[in-house]
Structure formats: C-alpha cells, structure tokens
Amino acid sequence: MxxxxxxxxxxxxxxxxxxxxxxxxxxxxxxxxxxxxxxxxxxxxxxxxxNEIQDVSLTDDDFLGLLNEIGQNNALIVNVVDIFDFNGSLIPSLHRFVGDNPVLLVGNKVDVLPKSLKRTKLKQWMKEQAHEKGLRPIDVLLTSAQKSEELDTLLEMIEKYRNERDVYIVGVTNVGKSTLVNQIINQTAEIQNLITTSKFPGTTLDKIEIPLEDGHSLIDTPGIIHHHQMAHYLGAKDLQIIAPQKEIKPKTYQLNPGQTLFLGGLARFDFIQGEKSSFTAYVSNDLLVHRTKLEKADQFYEKHVGELLQPPRKDEIDDFPELVGFEFSIKEKTDIVFAGLGWITVNDPGVVRGWAPKGVDVITRKALI
Structure with a gap:
C-alpha cells in the first residue's frame, strides 16, 4: 500500500x-x-x-459542514454571486445555515454590464430574487474583481457591517470569488487598519484565514459546486467565450414570428407569436448569435451544433445535455434570462420560448434596460 x-x-x-x-x-x-x-x-x-489564493471545490457534504460552522460563529457573511448567473450562483439553502449572522450580497462582474443598465434596478432585482430564496441580505453591492475602484466600496461595506467580527467570504465555483479575495489582499496590503498580509498563520483544508488588525479574520472558503451552472458543461476555453471580458455590446434583431436565434449551441430563443418586433441580446461579445427559421430550428441545431453553433465543441457534444424549452406569454417589456449566458429583451407583447441545457434556468424579469 x-x-x-x-x-x-x-x-x-x-x-x-x-x-x-x-x-x-x-x-x-x-x-x-x-x-x-x-x-x-x-x-x-x-x-x-x-499571496495568491486559488479556488478549489468542496463536495456538497464538506461544504455543509463548513456552513454549519459559519452558523455557529458570530460573523459577517459576504456572499459573492455572478450577475450573469444569479440563480445558478446562489448557494442552495444558505439562509438555513447563517443563523442570525448578517449577509452582504455582492454581485460580481458589474464592469462588463452596459452603461445603460440602471444599477439601482439591478440591485433591487437581486434583493427580490434573494428574498424568494429565503435570504434577507443586509445590503446589496455591485462590484468587479477586475476593477480596484469598485473594491474600495466593498471594503468600506465590510468594515461598516462586520462590527469587530470575523468575515466569511462564500460563493459557488466560477463566480470570481478568489479573484476578488486576491484583489482585497493586494489592495489592502499597505493599509494599516485593515488586512495584514505579511504572513498567514497557516491554511486549513477547508478555508484560508487572513488576519485583521483587531484580532479577527477574513476567511476565504472554497467554492461549492452548484450542479445547475452552465459553466459545468464547458471547458476552460469556452468559459472564456461565454463570460464577458469587456463591456457588453447589445445586439438588436428585427424578428418576425416563426424565427429563432441560437446563442452559440448553448441556448435558443424562439419568437412564436406576435407582431414583427425588435429583440436585443445582451451576451458576451465573443458568443456568436445565429438566426434561422423556427420550423427548421431543430434540424439546424442537430446539423450544426459543435461546428457553426459552438460552444460546445464537436468533441464535447456527446456529453452536453439536451436543450429544454420554457414558453412565456409576454405582456410588457421583459428580459428572458439564460442563466450563465445573459439575456434577451422582448420589447412587445407576444409568445416566446427560451431553451437551455437541461437543469439550467431560463427565467423572466421586468426589463432592466
């Protein structure tokens, strides 16, 4: 042995x-x-x-143990989510474990959103979605792991709400949590009253403790795997394609009923019924959108997925889940949100259908723009 x-x-x-x-x-x-x-x-x-933290993933059981520990300690919980995959990046049942501890909800990747999107609207929507899941955040903040000016506000918020307590930073995989923690360490290395980064007292299997000046710690926890994230069906190269790296440039399409848009091979949007109208896609600039006729959409997908329609790539389609459709009757200007990809804004009344890999959410919300 x-x-x-x-x-x-x-x-x-x-x-x-x-x-x-x-x-x-x-x-x-x-x-x-x-x-x-x-x-x-x-x-x-x-x-x-x-002084660089890498994300690792825990099993569900390991993470439940960690959540139990958080609930038993007096701490501020900083829950990092992905603005483009809000539902897919919420930790299932987090509200049951935090106890009386306050939760600061942090939406990452705000820097790639179109400037026309009202931040107050987005924060209100995030708060409503969190409430639906039983989570009552003490505050909602938009930030960017890539932009240091956004971090100043996050650090001020942490200081405002932690009240000389430990701070646990939690999130599922692929939300940018570790990048955010690394930025915090780099940003605060020279600030006397915040985080001391000259030495770490040691790491443990399940978390990394960064000492604070008052004897408490900022604790980075490993990412939990959320099994309904679009990201879990893709390789590293394709993650770079679907995760916006720069500010999104909206793409507007004039569609007649009976037309379909494919978002690569990952999702599909059908315009089933209504008057000719404009539809605006807010997805990564690198993700190709293809238009075709609804009546031929199934055959078009079968023929071109993995090639013209990618991601996924040709060698990945055997393991890629089938697309499942969700039909919506639209009465007012509405976003059809494809979890992990972005959204399509429907401007006028009609009937539409959104398709995503089995297990990945397609939901509606009142248009943010």
Whole structure:
C-alpha cells in the first residue's frame, strides 16, 4: 500500500490528477518535494510565495459542514454571486445555515454590464430574487474583481457591517470569488487598519484565514459546486467565450414570428407569436448569435451544433445535455434570462420560448434596460 503524502501547509492528501480539487500538485513539483521533504499543494505554494489564493471545490457534504460552522460563529457573511448567473450562483439553502449572522450580497462582474443598465434596478432585482430564496441580505453591492475602484466600496461595506467580527467570504465555483479575495489582499496590503498580509498563520483544508488588525479574520472558503451552472458543461476555453471580458455590446434583431436565434449551441430563443418586433441580446461579445427559421430550428441545431453553433465543441457534444424549452406569454417589456449566458429583451407583447441545457434556468424579469 502506497503511503499517503500530505501537504505540509494544509494537511490535504496530495494528488496529481485534478487541479480543481484539494491537494493538487503537478507531478514534476511533487518529485522535487519528495527529494527535499517539503511537499506543498499548489494552492498553499501560491499562497506562501505569491499571496495568491486559488479556488478549489468542496463536495456538497464538506461544504455543509463548513456552513454549519459559519452558523455557529458570530460573523459577517459576504456572499459573492455572478450577475450573469444569479440563480445558478446562489448557494442552495444558505439562509438555513447563517443563523442570525448578517449577509452582504455582492454581485460580481458589474464592469462588463452596459452603461445603460440602471444599477439601482439591478440591485433591487437581486434583493427580490434573494428574498424568494429565503435570504434577507443586509445590503446589496455591485462590484468587479477586475476593477480596484469598485473594491474600495466593498471594503468600506465590510468594515461598516462586520462590527469587530470575523468575515466569511462564500460563493459557488466560477463566480470570481478568489479573484476578488486576491484583489482585497493586494489592495489592502499597505493599509494599516485593515488586512495584514505579511504572513498567514497557516491554511486549513477547508478555508484560508487572513488576519485583521483587531484580532479577527477574513476567511476565504472554497467554492461549492452548484450542479445547475452552465459553466459545468464547458471547458476552460469556452468559459472564456461565454463570460464577458469587456463591456457588453447589445445586439438588436428585427424578428418576425416563426424565427429563432441560437446563442452559440448553448441556448435558443424562439419568437412564436406576435407582431414583427425588435429583440436585443445582451451576451458576451465573443458568443456568436445565429438566426434561422423556427420550423427548421431543430434540424439546424442537430446539423450544426459543435461546428457553426459552438460552444460546445464537436468533441464535447456527446456529453452536453439536451436543450429544454420554457414558453412565456409576454405582456410588457421583459428580459428572458439564460442563466450563465445573459439575456434577451422582448420589447412587445407576444409568445416566446427560451431553451437551455437541461437543469439550467431560463427565467423572466421586468426589463432592466
């Protein structure tokens, strides 16, 4: 029986197969570590040498244990969600675990939203959606892990609400949580009264504690896997395509009833009934949108998915879920939201249908723009 090797930083069992899981170390690095007698997982190595936190995922059971711990401590909870996948990036049942602890809800990636979108409208919608899920955030904040000026407001909010308590930062995978934490560390390294980053007292298997000046900690937790995220059906290259990197440029289409728009091969929008009208797609600038006739849409998808319609790529379509349709009767200007991709604004009354991979949400909301 092979002896288990463990990371000297966090105690995780070393493995070389999956870089997204706890304990990952590249094989070449492991061999050197065995020679020196000091084996660090990649996460601890980067934390130790670069003050950089990498996201890892926990199993559902592991994360439930962590949530129980949060509920038993007196702390501020900072829940980071993805503005483009709000429902898919909410932690299921978080409200049952936080106890009396306040929750600050942080919508990440605000920098890529069109400037015409009213931030107050978006924050109100996020608050309403959170309430529907049983979560009562003490405040809602929009931020960007990529823009330092947005971080100042986040840090002020954390100080305002933490009241000399620990701060737990939680979120599902792929919401940009670790990028946000790294920005916090870089931004506050020279601020005397906030986060001290000169040394970390050590990491644990399930979280990283960043000491605060008053003896409390900002605690970064691993991302939980939410099984209904669009991101889980895609590879790293395709994630770059669907996740907007720059401000979205809206694409407007004049459609007659009986026409269909494909968002790559990931989603589909059918205009079933109504007067000729304009429809505006708010998706990543790199995601190609194709128009076709509704009556031929099924055959068009079957023929072109993985090639003209991608992502997904041709070698991924065998594992890609079937698209499932949701029909809506529209009375007023409405957004059809494809979780993880963006949305299409329907300007006039009519009947439409939105399609997404099985398990991924298509929902409506009053138009934000």
């Amino acid at each position: 092979t002896e288990e090797l463990r990371c000297v930083g966090c105690g995780a069992v070393i493995q070389t197969e999956d870089k997204n899981k706890i304990g990952y170390t590249p094989k070449s690095v492991l061999e050197k570590g065995v020679e020196t007698g000091e084996i660090y997982c990649q996460r601890c190595f980067r934390l130790r040498h670069y």
